[in-house]
Amino acid sequence: MKAFRILRSSLSESFKGVFRNFSLSLASIFCIAITLVLVGFSIILSYNVNNFTREIEQDMTIVVFLNRKISDEDVKTVGNKIRGLENIKEVKFESKNDVKKSMQEDSEIFNSILEQYNDETNPLQDSYLVKVVDINTIGKTADEIEKIENVDIVKYGEGSVEELVKIFDLVKKIMYGTVVALVLVTIFLIANTIKITIQSRSREIEIRRLVGASNAFIRQPFFFEGIILGFLGSIVPIIGCCFGYRYLYDRLGGQIFTAIIKLVHPSDITFILVLGLLAIGVIVGAFGSYRAVRKYLKI
Amino acid sequence: MQLIELKNVYKRYNNGVTALCDVNLSISKGEFVFVIGDSGSGKSTLIKLLYRQEKPTRGDVFVGGINMSKLRNGRVYKLRRKLGIVFQDYKLLPKMTVYENVAFALEIYGLRRDEIRRRTLKAIEQVGLKDKLRSYPSELSGGEQQRVSIARAIVNNPKVLICDEPTGNLDPKTSMEVMEVIDRINKELGTTIIMATHDEKIVNRMKKRVVQIEKGIVTRDVLKGKYKDEGI
Ligand SMILES: Nc1ncnc2c1ncn2[C@@H]1O[C@H](COP(=O)(O)OP(=O)(O)O)[C@@H](O)[C@H]1O
Ligand SMILES: [Mg+2]
Numbered sequence: 081m082k083a084f085r086i087l088r089s090s091l092s093e094s095f096k097g098v099f100r101n102f103s104l105s106l107a108s109i110f111c112i113a114i115t116l117v118l119v120g121f122s123i124i125l126s127y128n129v130n131n132f133t134r135e136i137e138q139d140m141t142i143v144v145f146l147n148r149k150i151s152d153e154d155v156k157t158v159g160n161k162i163r164g165l166e167n168i169k170e171v172k173f174e175s176k177n178d179v180k181k182s183m184q185e186d187s188e189i190f191n192s193i194l195e196q197y198n199d200e201t202n203p204l205q206d207s208y209l210v211k212v213v214d215i216n217t218i219g220k221t222a223d224e225i226e227k228i229e230n231v232d233i234v235k236y237g238e239g240s241v242e243e244l245v246k247i248f249d250l251v252k253k254i255m256y257g258t259v260v261a262l263v264l265v266t267i268f269l270i271a272n273t274i275k276i277t278i279q280s281r282s283r284e285i286e287i288r289r290l291v292g293a294s295n296a297f298i299r300q301p302f303f304f305e306g307i308i309l310g311f312l313g314s315i316v317p318i319i320g321c322c323f324g325y326r327y328l329y330d331r332l333g334g335q336i337f338t339a340i341i342k343l344v345h346p347s348d349i350t351f352i353l354v355l356g357l358l359a360i361g362v363i364v365g366a367f368g369s370y371r372a373v374r375k376y377l378k379i
Numbered sequence: 380m381q382l383i384e385l386k387n388v389y390k391r392y393n394n395g396v397t398a399l400c401d402v403n404l405s406i407s408k409g410e411f412v413f414v415i416g417d418s419g420s421g422k423s424t425l426i427k428l429l430y431r432q433e434k435p436t437r438g439d440v441f442v443g444g445i446n447m448s449k450l451r452n453g454r455v456y457k458l459r460r461k462l463g464i465v466f467q468d469y470k471l472l473p474k475m476t477v478y479e480n481v482a483f484a485l486e487i488y489g490l491r492r493d494e495i496r497r498r499t500l501k502a503i504e505q506v507g508l509k510d511k512l513r514s515y516p517s518e519l520s521g522g523e524q525q526r527v528s529i530a531r532a533i534v535n536n537p538k539v540l541i542c543d544e545p546t547g548n549l550d551p552k553t554s555m556e557v558m559e560v561i562d563r564i565n566k567e568l569g570t571t572i573i574m575a576t577h578d579e580k581i582v583n584r585m586k587k588r589v590v591q592i593e594k595g596i597v598t599r600d601v602l603k604g605k606y607k608d609e610g611i
Contacts, residue, residue: 082489085490290430290470291483297456
């Protein structure tokens with residue numbers, strides 16, 4: 081009960097603090113909001129990029145065509161060599177006869193053409209289908225496979241898709257960098273706001289010390305003030321990001337340009353957006369005031 | 380051990396000034412002690428050692444059995460809760476009423492509202508300002524403001540009331556009124572009083588124990604003393 085009453089009085093002090101230096105508080109709230117909007121963008125973007133990359137990765141296969149007159153034994157050797165490389169997730173063999181069969185099943189035209197060949201004269205090539213772990217280095221892996229003996233041609237994906245993934249990845253990194261910089265600026269600004277509150281109340285603090293207030297008691301209101309600033313700063317970004325994304329999603333019909341790039345459904349991302357933005361807002365606020373309190377409320 | 384004891388206490392500030400030199404003093408419960416001396420003689424320094432605003436450079440200061448040198452910063456508040464402190468400049472908060480200024484000192488205890496009210500009113504009554512509850516400091520005379528600060532100092536029922544020149548800003552008549560309040564606290568509540576002052580008239584009128592400091596050295600310590608040695 082005692083602790084609760086003390087907490088309540090600290091909280092009311094904190095709210096008074098927010099309003100006492102209202103313009104500065106507003107600047108802090110604004111700065112937090114901008115930061116969090118960007119954090120929100122980053123979360124949405126990285127969720128989509130991750131989702132999208134994962135889908136492409138699943139489809140992305142290196143096709144390794146082997147030399148036509150290759151012995152069964154050499155086929156196995158090539159397979160083992162591929163498996164021995166880095167970045168390999170899955171290796172599957174497809175003989176030329178398998179390919180022939182499936183092509184015949186797929187289309188009438190292929191069927192009539194390929195019918196003229198028997199297993200011996202089959203013009204197709206034996207191949208390995210290789211999946212990689214990291215799609216960003218798929219080119220390097222393909223180059224390494226090409227150097228293996230008895231490998232004829234190596235093909236993988238479409239260059240443009242790979243480029244797109246790389247661009248998204250870069251955007252993501254820039255975004256992260258910006259967020260980190262903004263978070264630092266925000267912490268600094270909040271620390272400054274709290275510092276001014278502390279200074280404007282130095283007389284109260286002095287008297288509190290003289291009448292026997294503990295450090296925790298003196299620091300509490302300022303700490304809460306930072307948290308309140310963080311909380312207030314996170315409201316608009318949370319609402320904006322959640323509804324903004326939902327709107328965008330509906331507007332675009334859940335995909336960008338083509339059906340290849342599917343967007344993450346808003347309901348899959350709402351929870352993490354709300355929680356993430358709120359947590360970052362509050363933590364940034366708390367950390368800012370912690371810094372100010374440590375620096376300006378020494379005993 | 381006495382309530383307050385100083386043993387071979389030295390205080391040297393960082394700028395090289397030695398404010399106290401080999402001070403020995405012992406004050407028992409319920410005493411009323413004047414610490415007198417010219418400006419710059421070291422009275423405030425002695426007072427500051429008692430509420431751990433400063434630490435002695437050498438020697439030991441005990442307050443209520445606690446060694447001030449060994450008291451950690453994080454624990455100072457526990458000492459302060461047993462003290463009441465009054466300053467020359469009152470240290471009131473201008474935007475708070477008399478009632479709020481006094482109740483302010485109780486906020487830290489997390490008491491119930493009616494308990495705060497009861498104790499605050501009692502303290503204000505003790506200094507005779509019951510009819511000024513809703514006034515702001517700027518609406519009060521100097522003497523009244525000092526009485527508010529005394530009410531704030533005693534609202535937590537301290538064992539010791541420490542005063543640093545409480546009448547320094549007051550005219551002689553108001554000074555005597557404030558002294559009467561302090562004397563009553565000493566007599567009625569049994570609170571130990573330690574008061575630094577260089578006001579000759581007050582010291583001579585009150586006839587209490589006098590500890591005189593000159594350039595940081597205790598030169599006289601007499602019961603029922605006067606400001607100046609009467610000679611033989
Ligand atoms: N914080 C301080 N830093 C340095 N010197 C101080 C400080 N406080 C007091 N002094 C010096 O210590 C001496 C005693 O001062 P003080 O205790 O305030 O005397 P009084 O209260 O009797 O006027 C003075 O010479 C003063 O200049
Ligand atoms: Mg002084």
